[in-house]
Amino acid sequence: MERDYEHVALEERWMKEWIDHHYWAAPDFPKGEKRYTVTMYPYPSGDMHMGYVEIFTIHDVIARSFRMQGHEVMNPIGFDSFGLPAENAAIQRGLDPKEWTYSNIDKLYSSAQRLGCSFDWDRKIATSDPEYYKWNQWFFLKFYERGLAYKKAAAANWCPNDKTVLANEQVIAGRCERCGAEVTKRYMAQWFFKITEYADRLLDDMALNEGWTERLKTLQSNWIGRSFGAEVDFQVEDGDPITVYTTRPDTLWGATFFVMAPEHPLAEELVKGTDKEQELAAFKDEVAKLTEIDRTSTERPKKGMFLGRYAINPVNDERIQIWVADYVLMDYGTGAIMAVPAHDQRDLDFARQQGLPVRVVVQSPDKELVEDTMTEAYVGPGSLVSSGRFDGTSVETSVKDVTDWLETEGRGKHAKNFRIRDWLISRQRYWGTPIPIVFCDDCGEVPVPLDQLPLELPDSASVDFNSAEGESPLATATDWVNAACPNCGKPARRETDTMDTFVDSSWYFHRYADPHNDDAPFDPAKSDAWMPIDQYSGGIEHAVMHLIYARFFQKVLMDMGMAKDPEPFPHLLNQGLITMGGKKMSKSLGNIVEPQEAFQRFGADSLRLYMLFSGPPDANFDWPAEGVDAIGPVAYDWLKRVWRLCEENRDLVDVGELHLGPADEALRRHLHRTIKVVTQDYAAFSFNTAIARLHELVNQAYRYKTVGGGNPQVLREVIETLLKLLAPMTPYLAEEQWRRLGHEGSIHFERWPDFDPALATDDEVTMVVQVNGKVRDTIKVPADVTEERMTELALASEKVRSHLDGDPKKVIVKPPKLVSLVA
């Protein structure tokens, strides 16, 4: 009995079956070969959008194909449910952040289910559950014990719009990563995690991540920003020594002045009691007023002032002026530099502007450098001049040699520096994990004892979300803030800042292995059974934030004996971005394609297939202007064609004896070749070409009858195999047709089809004959043709002969496909 492709009814039916019977539940300890697949858990900002559809679809296809290929798969999902949007909904619309968050979570779970995602619904987590964030607090206390969590008063990035501080990673080109507001600096006491202590390991262990793209490795390397050089001590005339960091110790003899960051505490000390004291104070004010964008702009002319004091260059005892200038940053290196204008563009610009001396100490082999007129600093190779005992040595060797010499003289040492800063985790927000610290007048900073966790958030009704500038809304929950000191019992105050939500996401993939544990964040035995993540997928926007924090956590877990792998996700897939008209889809721009509409009109299978066929998973995709309609001709119409193929041929009766004619042979050969290449395509995540091959298979199956075919056994083999190859991409249609073929079990637990190597190889191939690199003829030859026979056939071709003048000068034969002749 033939039936129409009623996509909505059948998809909803199978969705229910899969969920009700826990199809995708993973055991705590895998028996066979495991595959732990994780997609970066989403933030519950509303209902599902196309970005999630793409990420979930690609990820789901991978998980499903692993399952069919005989692996034991754990494919969990959860929510990164703390964060600013929930709190903003509270401020702007008076909603309870908790209610807002959890209603979004419900919507997203049902949309993900509707999309056909094969997540393990029994392992769901939400980071805003006290059962989860309890362990954020536990980790904080463990970090604190290990000296990896500390509080420090420091100039922090302040977003005036979100009214909270930001980690360096959350400042993009001087603007807030979330809202785009210009970031300013604010001097505040904040909690930090000591990620810098792990900087070397974070950089070096990247080599273990064999499944990472160059792009991602570069992004992280840039971020960590390790450089090697030397620390050199300069004596202040009538004062103490100051250390500078330089990557070019070989240019020490060209240091003609000395510069400190305006905020450098020593600057103030050096002018104390002199007539420069006022001037410096004014200068510092001026610099402080600049936003991050202005301060770091290379366009803006540099500003500086001479402090009236001198330093002694340790290599030649020269007396050089000490300046402060805004181009020297307090938080890199030592906050002070030796200025070598001849060989550093910034120093040269400043020297020319202030009329400071320039001295060439590396002479270019190509063009003589002239100190008085040069406008571009020379940073290339060359040999040292005016550098005392090092005159004539090359830059290449002298960086090391000079530093070695400084060390023996006791004036400096080898050193390295990082761009990465410690991770600022304090946020002046309500909807996050409370930091478990109490401040007591007598005992000072006291950690909340482990047995008092979780330290739960107060009810949002007791919080005033319009708290004072720079203060967490939690500070307004008086009953909550006032607590007894865990140490002495006297009245004390709780820390009111909450943690950056990147803390939550730094270890959630361990929790999945043991999501209901009340005694520990997770049982390492369970986590070890699944870790590391075999396939991690998510957006490239997390390249430096989440991915670096989680790697840091992993290393600390390892040091704590809670994890065995140095790297948590050696294989990572970054899906491309979905845009429309070149812009991110957004309601305000009106360039949105609603998944719900696609489910109704074409079905989840069509939507999935459309996304997969649009290009490689890691490529960006600009959705066509026609919106949802685009799915129709490309995906839905073809699925109807598949559906019809199944329906029209299902009831054919098996004629018994297998007798194969040429049409049958041809179709079977095509089928087995398809299995072979599609399997390869799946392994390479090349789903768009896999679909193309399945298009061809379906075309051949339709053509089959018109070329004398019709063997029911062959057709059944083709259809069943087609459904299996399609099952990870369009799980609903595959399941429906599989069952309609009379199978009791689910297609999703079927074994991936094997191909017959004899059938998957062509017995006849097309040989190409080139003359002087141009194709002049194509000839069908047996696959096992000899080189001699190929040459013979090529030279016998009239088309070939007409382009040859006599015998060819040279013959190149690549069996079985190519003969190349040179006339």
Next chain:
RNA sequence: GCCGGGGUGAUGGAAUGGCAGACAUGAUGGAUUCAAAAUCCAUUGUCCGAAAGGGCGUGCGGGUUCAAGUCCCGCCCCCGGCACCA
């Protein structure tokens, strides 16, 4: 400026140094239909040619090779990251 990725028909996109444009959409013509939809067939890089056939063609300019979208050198443009990091 430095680092990474990319530039192929009308469109999305295929091509271990070996027939560029697989597959699909769109378009054009045809079959079917009272008509439409759906379906099926054919054509579809470009130029010359009635055809057979031939020339040109993967951002630009060179090179290596029997053979280059692919490798090398020099550019241009687009996307992403980092950037007064000493």
